[in-house]
Amino acid sequence: PLVTTGELVRRAAAAHGAVAAFNIITLEHVEAVVAGAESVGCPVVLQVSENAVRFRHGRLLPLARAAAAAAERAAVPVALHLDHVQSDQLLRQAGSAGFSSVMYDASRLPYQENLAATGAAADWAHSQGLWIEAELGEVGGKDGRPPLDAHAPGARTDPARARAFVADSGVDALAVAIGSSHAMTTRTAALDHDLLKRLSAGLDVPLVLHGSSGVPDDELTAAVAGGITKVNVGTALNVAMTGAIREFLTAHPEAVDPRTYLGVGREEMARAVARTIRTLLRPASA
């Protein structure tokens, strides 16, 4: 069934775990995420980023409707989340398109501007009954840009600033920059667990890890134990899908029916989804 992101995050927090949120681009992603979550019997978040909307010619509804339809029929609870929104025009479509939550991303702006834009977005989101996540510090590697230097200003979330940012903006959750980076195709990110500990001790909103594709399993379980409650994964699904399709087409150069290769791509993504969710279930000491 279709549920809200807020509910899944609250449930995960109460169980000292994390809910997995996967970025969807195609209908195959939608079906694979739902199938993967069903195979392990766990709730999941389907998220659509502003980038994915851009790829869909700026139209949110076709993918949103597919995701909502899949969620309604799913054997596990599924929520819809609008991810990395920068455009106010897209933000305002969230509720009517079936999303219960948004991540408003003004993290590239200087602190005061990020706070002002995020505060306005949070006021609007709450007036619509939407749950809102924002970002402070910047998780690098967005839009094809290289990962940020670990020592660059803003490359890490400052705990004192994060406290003020959450209090003054009124957001429901915070994406923190603790060493992960978007679009990594190798799992080599090292997280700053000491910083995560300080962030989670000082904040009473759920913390979100972005760029989780590049984070090794043991680092992920440690991050969940350290207070991460929502884990965003995108690139790992694309690596799985593209790898499976490449392998299939190499072995079957005569193939022309997209169902043959999209099918193997979808299966491989579903396996990746199940693996990630299982990792998040495992206690850090295991």
Ligand code: G3H
């Ligand atoms: O918001 C989306 C996530 O941060 C995905 O990052 O593609 O590096 O896994 P990733």
Ligand code: ZN
């Ligand atoms: Zn992200």
